[in-house]
Amino acid sequence: MSSEQANTKPRVLQLGAGPTALSCLEALIEGFQVVGLVRASEDADGERDATIRRAREFGVPALRDDGLGALECYIDELAPDCVVVSSHARILPVRLLEKSRFINVHYAPLPKYRGRANVNWAIINGEPYVGITIHTMVPGLDAGKILYQEVVEVREDDDVATLYDRLNSIQRARIAAIVRAHLNGNEGASQDERKATYGCTRIPEDGEIDWSRPASEIQRLVRALVPPFPGAFTYFQGRRLLIWRAEAVIDPLCYEGRVPGRVVSSSRKTGTVDVLAGDGVLRLYDVQRDSGERESAAQLIPSVRGTLGLRTSDLLARIERLERLLSEQTTVSR
Structure with a gap:
């Protein structure tokens, strides 16, 4: 394709920090002149970031996400016909939204689950489905007009990674046509504000397992936090322990004496461990x-x-060890 042909394509700037950005970029490259990818990266040169590497392969400038001021400069300099946002945590102010058309990709069936960590919360809450909504951006959290929406069933064997894979596939298949239709005049349909719900921010500490909760609820927490998320965790012998795969046992033995977090079975043959939850047994x-x-x-x-979870006796034992070490060091220093 000649540079003259490329220049006749609509100019798109992509903004994306999370795991949905790659499939969005790959779809946009095919039908638009992507004038830049605005993305933060954990490594300075971006070489370990698959999305940035992919952008460079196609000659798309990788622009460092240095805040709203930098984004405003990028828009002024590059003059995109549309800014496509896929996985970005910041709320964009009115002054930015007035500079171009903005389209956002949101992995939830809006107006439900506006905000953050939507797929994670949907799994934790036991929702029967998740969704993808492509919408215009206006002042207000995820409050723009809906350009496209599709729901995805949450299967029993799904975790957040498999659901992201399916949602990313839908984004890859749909985003380019939706952006093109919007630039050609499709304004979308308004959301019903009366049905809006919101997901709050999640932090790694929210992944701690409460063994007094039902086994099915703990299982959902584990499924909701597999990579690329930091994992559900507990404590064993006073040290943090990540749980990557677990399932609630069907028709478990009935335990009259129930200590949530207590190990009741450890099988060398299967490699599994059964742990008491608030109402049943979780198999790790x-x-x-x-x-x-x-x-x-x-x-x-x-x-x-053994018993999983952070217990008072574990904390006291750790404090005693620290006190003993401090005492020994003080004695030596004398």
């Missing part, structure tokens, strides 16, 4: 110590004498 498959490797649960928890 894959676990990981902080800074360790993934391993089968039974390798790490071989005995039924």
